[in-house]
Amino acid sequence: MNNKLLTVGTLAFDTIETPLSRVERTMGGAANYSALASAIFDVEQAVVSVIGEDYPQSFLDYLIEREIDISQIEKVQGGRSFFWSGRYFTNMNKRETLETQENVLSGYTPKINPAFSDASFVLLGNLHPKVQLQVLEQLSSRPSLVVSDTMNYWIDHTPELLEELIRKTDVLTVSDEEAFALTGETLLLRAVEKLQQKGASYIIIKRGEHGAMLFHEEKRFFTPALPLTQVYDPTGAGDTFAGGFIGYMAQTGEVSFENMKNALVYATTLASFCVEQMGVERLLSLTKEEVLRRLFCLKELTQFEIKVV
Amino acid sequence: MNNKLLTVGTLAFDTIETPLSRVERTMGGAANYSALASAIFDVEQAVVSVIGEDYPQSFLDYLIEREIDISQIEKVQGGRSFFWSGRYFTNMNKRETLETQENVLSGYTPKINPAFSDASFVLLGNLHPKVQLQVLEQLSSRPSLVVSDTMNYWIDHTPELLEELIRKTDVLTVSDEEAFALTGETLLLRAVEKLQQKGASYIIIKRGEHGAMLFHEEKRFFTPALPLTQVYDPTGAGDTFAGGFIGYMAQTGEVSFENMKNALVYATTLASFCVEQMGVERLLSLTKEEVLRRLFCLKELTQFEIKVV
Secondary structure, three states: OOOEEEEEOOOEEEEEEOOOOEEEEEEEOHHHHHHHHHOOOOOEEEEEEEEEOOOOHHHHHHHHHOOOEOOOEEEEOOOOOEEEEEEEOOOOOOEEEEEEEOHHHOOOOOOOOHHHOOOOEEEEOOOOHHHHHHHHHOOOOOOOEEEEEOOHHHHHHOHHHHHHHHHOOOEEEEEHHHHHHHHOOOOHHHHHHHHHHOOOOEEEEEOHHHOEEEEEOOEEEEEOOOOOOOOOOOOOHHHHHHHHHHHHHHHHOOOOHHHHHHHHHHHHHHHHHHOOOOOOHHHHHOOHHHHHHHHHHHHHHHOOOOOOO | OOOEEEEEOOOEEEEEEOOOOEEEEEEEOHHHHHHHHHOOOOOEEEEEEEEEOOOOHHHHHHHHHOOOEOOOEEEEOOOOOEEEEEEEOOOOOOEEEEEEEOHHHOOOOOOOOHHHOOOOEEEEOOOOHHHHHHHHHOOOOOOOEEEEEOOHHHHHHOHHHHHHHHHOOOEEEEEHHHHHHHHOOOOHHHHHHHHHHOOOOEEEEEOHHHOEEEEEOOEEEEEOOOOOOOOOOOOOHHHHHHHHHHHHHHHHOOOOHHHHHHHHHHHHHHHHHHOOOOOOHHHHHOOHHHHHHHHHHHHHHHOOOOOOO
16 A cells, blocks of 8 residues: 555636625635645545646646646647636535536546556546546556545436446545435435445534434444635535545545545535635645634534433 | 432323434433433432323333322323424434424413422523523522523523523533524524623533533633434434433532532433433433443543653
């Protein structure tokens, strides 16, 4: 086992409107959020993605500064980068997508650099499941941990590919709604059971402001989200969560339910920072010390001694 | 301080429709759920409420069997008991009220028995805030702990009385939506701050399947709901929660944030049983041993050791 981490996902321009602010063509995409979160940990990370000629070097520099390998980020000459724009409603729990331009993502085939084809940790961020599978096919050995994310669009449009992906996944991260859509169940525990039967040994249910729950065999662990005085922009919180989770796992190396509890706690903490500023802004200024301080707030919030009466 | 507990609230007939079952004119009302939950603990409890001539002795017997004092349950000759009927939607998180008959509740003035006017613990279940205040006015001394519940109807229709109630309340239990409605805020921490300013030193935010959070000064504690394989009927879960909370507090006697953490954990555990069968059915068969067993599941679900990396 090594501490190499392959982070697969979109690199994008995001235009985000929240009730409090608006930002145009900012640095976005699942891979950016996840990579910045994983970079808090001591890991050897490479991002696998595709960009157009319009993608600014300054965005890439943020990764390079964090010693993230960008050699597997393909730049398409004459191509335009993936673009997403969305608007959040008043309570920020709901958003609508205003526009998606696939651009260079359409027809993209990932190419894994031999230096990373033996990565022990692979994060397959939300993308066409075909691309996620193509990454796995190019690995020289089975990774110690494959974490996969997806979204409703792929559940509706490419169900067979998703089934194959889940079979090859160790940790599937989905929302309640996605778990229900994937299984046809309406009760969480039943949906989780079915997802485990589909092949993912660990299931993480992401509930946004309502926290996250980890399932493995008969075991369960829950962590709430940290209550925040200000939520500026929820974009990327799930990707930050996933990046934090696998980053912690890659640094510590021990693939077990017990260790994943801590990974979940770190992931939740990192996600809580993400939403405090627009786009990736807060992640760019985030220090390890801040993360640890907030980790202890999460401990305070949840830990108790049972008094049997 | 004594371990006397006054439980104020409705005693009712409930007709409940869920996607899984239907029950007619079953034993219901906030005071019944709360009292049955509190009765798990070693407390001297009396229920303060009103019933009509149609209210069956068998319902009262369930309280009597648990050594709950029913001398302050007023029976109105020729009157009809409070009636509520409601229907739950598929995912059971939402319901609609089909019918409410106030009946004997309309014009009810509670009369507190001198034997209980020195009660150290008072639970003011959801009722007209005028009635809740009338109970407090008849007490011979300030209780050690007043826990108050309410609902959107009173927030909309009797805001001044509610303000007065909150000033006299130690622990206010409300849902997110109720907290927002009471304060005009849309962010939880701000709503909680305003509720504290209104006079309730402790705030509990009830989130149903998403758990509950306790706030006091700068301190916070969260407990998730237990994940269940079957939810049969959510009716009364909030009242069971409140009854479990104050029952634990009354038995242990120590009014502090630290002790309330445990009260919250017991309350959550009791509420998880309530929803497993229709109406109060599960509470009627519940044993202390079952509660303790599930309490340890909740501990398993939430406790971790921070690993600083």
